[in-house]
Amino acid sequence: MPLLSICIIFVELILRIMNIFLNILWLIFGGIWMAIEYLISSVAMMLTIIGIPFGLQTLKIGLLSLYPFGKEVVSSSDSNGCLSLFMNILWLLLGGLVIFLSHLAWGVLLCITIVGIPFGMQHFKLAGLSLTPFGKEIIDK
Numbered sequence: 001m002p003l004l005s006i007c008i009i010f011v012e013l014i015l016r017i018m019n020i021f022l023n024i025l026w027l028i029f030g031g032i033w034m035a036i037e038y039l040i041s042s043v044a045m046m047l048t049i050i051g052i053p054f055g056l057q058t059l060k061i062g063l064l065s066l067y068p069f070g071k072e073v074v075s076s077s078d079s080n081g082c083l084s085l086f087m088n089i090l091w092l093l094l095g096g097l098v099i100f101l102s103h104l105a106w107g108v109l110l111c112i113t114i115v116g117i118p119f120g121m122q123h124f125k126l127a128g129l130s131l132t133p134f135g136k137e138i139i140d141k
Contacts, residue, residue: 015070016070018069019069019070022069022118023067023068023069023070025119026067026068026069026119026122027066029119031065031066031068032066034062034065035062035063035065035066037062038058038059038061038062038065039059039062041055041058042055042056042058042059042062043055045058053087053134054090054091054094057091057133057134058133060129060133060136060138061099061126061129061130061133063138064125064126064129064138065126068122068125068126069118069122070140070141071125071138071139071140071141072138072139072140072141073125073128073129073136073137073138074136074137074138074139075135075136075137076135076136076137078135079134079135079136080135081135083134084134084135087134088132088133088134088135091132091133091134092131092132096130096131096132096133097131099130100127100130100131103123103124103126103127103130104123104124104127106120106123107120107121107122107123107124107127108120110123
């Protein structure tokens with residue numbers, strides 16, 4: 001049994017190192033600019049009281065766009081309420097659909113090459129979050 005636990009620990013260490021390496025590549029090849037754009041738009045939305053909830057969701061997407069590898073988007077416990085549904089509908093109408101389509105297009109383009117597939121999958125993750133961000137949370141895998 002000790003050999004099995006050593007192997008599991010070794011695999012987890014390799015996965016963490018790989019996530020760090022891929023996150024660094026992600027930042028170098030555009031992730032930092034995406035995060036800065038999300039931060040600027042989040043601050044702009046938070047200038048009004050009405051825009052604060054939308055700014056917080058944009059900030060959540062921006063933080064995920066900084067380090068997407070090793071993260072997972074899950075539904076939170078309060079995601080089934082009618083307020084989350086209403087806010088997600090408003091989000092879609094006020095620009096969330098454009099963000100979703102942008103990440104979807106980048107994901108498709110990056111998945112054309114074998115090297116780009118991991119990065120395309122992260123754009124699909126961001127697309128899913130940008131479609132309905134209310135009621136979702138980001139956790140470590």
